[in-house]
Amino acid sequence: MTEFNIAEMRKFAGLSDGDAALLAGMKPMLEKHGPAMVASFYSNLDQHAHLRNLLDAKPGRREILGKHLLAWLLSLASGSYDTTYLEQRYVIGQRHVEVGLDPRWVIGAMSYCRGQVAPMVEAEYGGAADQSQRVLALNKVMDLDLNIMLQSYDDKRMDMFLETTGFSKSLFESMIASAGAD
Numbered sequence: 001m002t003e004f005n006i007a008e009m010r011k012f013a014g015l016s017d018g019d020a021a022l023l024a025g026m027k028p029m030l031e032k033h034g035p036a037m038v039a040s041f042y043s044n045l046d047q048h049a050h051l052r053n054l055l056d057a058k059p060g061r062r063e064i065l066g067k068h069l070l071a072w073l074l075s076l077a078s079g080s081y082d083t084t085y086l087e088q089r090y091v092i093g094q095r096h097v098e099v100g101l102d103p104r105w106v107i108g109a110m111s112y113c114r115g116q117v118a119p120m121v122e123a124e125y126g127g128a129a130d131q132s133q134r135v136l137a138l139n140k141v142m143d144l145d146l147n148i149m150l151q152s153y154d155d156k157r158m159d160m161f162l163e164t165t166g167f168s169k170s171l172f173e174s175m176i177a178s179a180g181a182d
């Protein structure tokens with residue numbers, strides 16, 4: 001794994017301990033609304049034939065993925081965003097590379113999730129003084145997830161390229177550096 005210091009990235013993004021506590025407190029909200037969100041997530045994907053085909057490429061995949069997605073959603077509220085959390089997210093990104101899914105679909109899907117959680121907060125905490133802080137905390141943790149998943153995309157794709165070509169990582173990096181030089 002490329003150096004990815006999750007504590008550093010959390011600090012950089014401003015995902016504070018207060019945010020972590022707010023997130024942990026929203027687990028019941030995610031448990032309550034999560035199943036409906038998972039159903040709507042896959043309805044959104046189903047509008048695109050190639051995504052639908054990917055979901056149906058193996059018998060039972062869709063059902064298993066629904067469980068994975070719900071578990072993912074609930075773990076946003078784990079309240080603990082440490083190296084274990086990092087490793088779990090990293091694997092998710094790698095898996096999407098393995099199934100041939102371009103990152104733009106994951107980024108779009110994360111946007112979709114943001115659009116789903118904001119109304120949940122409105123339903124459960126509408127009018128509360130910390131309502132917007134709760135939405136912001138959810139957005140920060142989703143950004144953290146996206147950050148990790150995109151890093152794993154980058155690493156995995158590079159590993160696949162190096163394996164296929166036999167290039168060393170340092171040769172590849174010096175080629176990129178010289179291509180980017182003025």
Ligand code: HEM
Nearest residue numbers: 045051054055061068069072091092095099105106109110
């Ligand atoms: C917010 C965005 C997304 C999240 C959080 C997410 C979450 C996950 C998780 C937790 C897994 C299981 C990883 C593992 O095996 O350890 C997974 C696998 C997978 N996801 Fe996603 N996903 C997202 C977007 C998408 C999109 C847009 C598609 C498009 C069809 C997709 C299709 C798949 C497929 C095909 C697998 C592999 C299933 C298998 O191993 O049989 N995902 N995803």
